Amino acid sequence: MEPIEVGNNNKVIFSHAKSAGGELKLVTIGTGRAVLNTTVGVNKFMxxxxxxxxxxxxxxxxxxxxxxxxxxxxxxxxxxxxELEKQRHLFLLLLK
Structure with a gap:
C-alpha cells in the first residue's frame, strides 16, 4: 500500500470508519493535515x-x-x- 501524502497547506479528509483501510501510511509535509470527521479504525499506523x-x-x-x-x-x-492461544493460557493459569 502506498502512503497518503498530504502536502503543505493541503488536507486529506476521513469521514467513514473504514476510510483508511486496514493499514494507514500517512506522510504530512509542513502544514498538511488529516481531518478526522469520525472515529476511524486501523490495524497499523505509520x-x-x-x-x-x-x-x-x-x-x-x-x-x-x-x-x-x-x-x-x-x-x-x-x-x-x-489471540485464542493467549486466552487459553490465561484460562489455564486461572484454573491452577
Whole structure:
C-alpha cells in the first residue's frame, strides 16, 4: 500500500470508519493535515515512516498531524489464532 501524502497547506479528509483501510501510511509535509470527521479504525499506523503504537490519536493529542473532532483508533491484531492461544493460557493459569 502506498502512503497518503498530504502536502503543505493541503488536507486529506476521513469521514467513514473504514476510510483508511486496514493499514494507514500517512506522510504530512509542513502544514498538511488529516481531518478526522469520525472515529476511524486501523490495524497499523505509520506516520512519516515511523510505526505508531496502538492507541487513540486525535487533533488534541497530535495537533501537528490531525484536525477535526474524530479520532484514529489503532488496535493491532496479530491473528485470531494467536489471540485464542493467549486466552487459553490465561484460562489455564486461572484454573491452577
Amino acid at each position: 506516520h512519516n515512516g515511523v510505526k505508531m503504537v496502538a492507541g487513540t490519536y486525535t487533533a488534541i493529542s497530535h495537533s501537528t498531524i490531525f484536525e477535526g473532532t474524530g479520532s484514529l483508533v489503532v488496535s493491532i491484531v496479530t491473528s485470531v489464532a494467536a
